[in-house]
Amino acid sequence: GAVVSQHPSWVICKSGTSVKIECRSLDFQATTMFWYRQFPKQSLMLMATSNEGSKATYEQGVEKDKFLINHASLTLSTLTVTSAHPEDSSFYICSARGELNTEGQYFGPGTRLTVT
């Protein structure tokens, strides 16, 4: 099956710094990738939809200047959390749309971000 990787799997950073998370589709081309955030004991929350070669579409309430998304190739999308604050601490999960609509989305393993 299709594999999506994420790096890093966890990161601790100081308040005010920026953190970049990478999402790669390893064995298929992903024209569309998604970024989710999940707080403890809460459901997945879609942050943005990323299409290769174009600007990401952000969900309502998600600051596009704070969460920078770049999808420069068919196998790589990056999420940069700029000027991170403790309230940004969360589990960030990326997914890639399968080549067939019947496949839904393939999820990366997630990145746990802790901002101190």
Add this chain to the structure above:
Amino acid sequence: GQNIDQPTEMTATEGAIVQINCTYQTSGFNGLFWYQQHAGEAPTFLSYNVLDGLEEKGRFSSFLSRSKGYSYLLLKELQMKDSASYLCAVMDSNYQLIWGAGTKLIIKP
């Protein structure tokens, strides 16, 4: 608006059967997915239904009724490792997934 409803939490006994329901109202329908998510991990794909009826895959089965906007996930011979959250998601007319909040399933010995 678009809406996916599923119970917040369910409890079942090891070895038993449990049914997790999902009702939906979406703009268009291109299939319904069930995902399993263990605590601290990303979701993993369980099933896909686009036509009415029951799809069986080992201990897990998924049912769909498009006219009723209803699906269920049936888990048989429950094992402790089945303790997880189960997410229902519908693909709308734009082929975007609309997610339910998930059902936390607790398995007791």
